[in-house]
Amino acid sequence: MHVSNGPLWQRRWDRLVEVPLFAASPVFLGCYAVRVLDQGADPVLRDVAGLLMLLVWALFLADYLVRLVLSGQHVPRFVRTHWLDTLVLVLPLLRPLRIVNAYTVVQRRRGRPRLSLYGRVMAYSGIASLLLSFAASLAVYQQERGAPGATIRSFGDSVWWACSAITTVGYGDVTPVTPWGRVFAVGLMVCGIALLGAVTGSFSAWLIQVFNREDEKRSPGN
Structure with missing residues (x-):
């Protein structure tokens, strides 16, 4: 159409x-x-x-x-x-x-961003990480509670698991055992790697930009 x-x-x-x-x-x-x-x-x-x-x-x-x-x-x-x-x-x-x-x-x-590019990337990633972690905690807890052999028995356990998963730490003390719980886990891990990479890359680029400015200020030509 x-x-x-x-x-x-x-x-x-x-x-x-x-x-x-x-x-x-x-x-x-x-x-x-x-x-x-x-x-x-x-x-x-x-x-x-x-x-x-x-x-x-x-x-x-x-x-x-x-x-x-x-x-x-x-x-x-x-x-x-x-x-x-x-x-x-x-x-x-x-x-x-x-x-x-x-x-x-x-x-x-508004016509003009209030944050720099690097600040925006880090802000996006931080807010998205919090919301996705909370959503994943709920979804995994819904699937895992009462499942045979489940280690995620409370919502607190699910929040702890989500924090370790999205930060790519992965302690392994609590893990999903149901099929859908593991699907949600894979999705959160992928998002965690992407968000962590975005924050790390932006922070590194910001530091390089700051160092370059300092070098330009100290340059004899200036």
Whole structure:
């Protein structure tokens, strides 16, 4: 389906919904936390949380479909070229990965970034690490609790495991034993390596830039 001035409308749509949808991500995550951690203590609260999760996911789906229509692309090509959008639609707990898009839209409104490139990368990585660790803790705890031979028996155990996994430390004292728990573990490890690499690379580049400036100041030609 072709939409006249599709790129223009797409930019307007991004400015309109990117930040509200990113704000909806913690709502989805909070409702998921209620569903996982509130085991029968308040059935009404669990039902309300489930309904809110469904409504927020419906917003994500509507956003995805609008982007698809405005792009003017066929579905297979759109899925390939917008793989991150597709991924966070299938796995909404990964929505924090879109923090870069949300920040970019905010800065377009202000006209100028408040942080340097290196600061932005480290800020993105830090926030994404916290949100992904919390999401992975909930997902793994949901799969592992009550499983035969499970070493992750409480949410605290799951948080400890997530911290060691995303930092690539991997103590091995608590590990997932269920198939889905291990799938989530692999995903968190991959994200952890990518985020750690981004932070390390940005910090190293920033240090090199600082040292170069100091050398230029001490240079006799200056």
